[in-house]
Amino acid sequence: MCRLFIGADPDQWEAQTRSMRLDGLCTSVRLERFFWEVLEEIGQRDGLSLSRLVTRLSRESAEAGHDPANFASFLRVCCGRYLALQLAGEVPREPDSPIADLDAEAILDRERGRRMAARAAAQGQA
Numbered sequence: 001m002c003r004l005f006i007g008a009d010p011d012q013w014e015a016q017t018r019s020m021r022l023d024g025l026c027t028s029v030r031l032e033r034f035f036w037e038v039l040e041e042i043g044q045r046d047g048l049s050l051s052r053l054v055t056r057l058s059r060e061s062a063e064a065g066h067d068p069a070n071f072a073s074f075l076r077v078c079c080g081r082y083l084a085l086q087l088a089g090e091v092p093r094e095p096d097s098p099i100a101d102l103d104a105e106a107i108l109d110r111e112r113g114r115r116m117a118a119r120a121a122a123q124g125q126a
Contacts, residue, residue: 020051022058029054029072038079046098 012034019028031039036050043053054075061074085091090107091099 018050020054022055029075031072031075035076035079038082039075041095042078042082042099045095046100 013032015030015032016036017028017030018036019026021027039053040050043050046053048056057075057078058068058071061071062068066074082091085107086093090110091097091102
């Protein structure tokens with residue numbers, strides 16, 4: 001099983017630090033190359049440069065009250081959610097389908113429903 005992961009291109013987990021300006025403040029973010037590539041793909045879907053996407057995520061994360069000290073982890077989770085939502089059929093695989101056009105509330109409601117059903121099933125098996 002592990003061979004599938006161990007045999008991957010080591011460049012994918014090479015950490016890269018990128019300097020950028022987030023809402024006028026110069027900062028740097030360190031992520032593995034894999035995550036930078038996924039973020040670039042997400043941004044391209046909505047016509048956003050990587051810097052503009054990260055700035056937008058930073059702003060909206062702060063508005064939601066998230067801990068800014070955990071921003072790199074937040075970006076990794078954004079990438080994982082994007083890929084998982086594609087697998088679940090919630091985000092079209094076609095790169096020309098903007099994320100902004102999706103009904104986020106409906107997707108979140110369906111996710112909550114699936115989690116509740118999974119919990120209920122797990123409790124029924126206990």
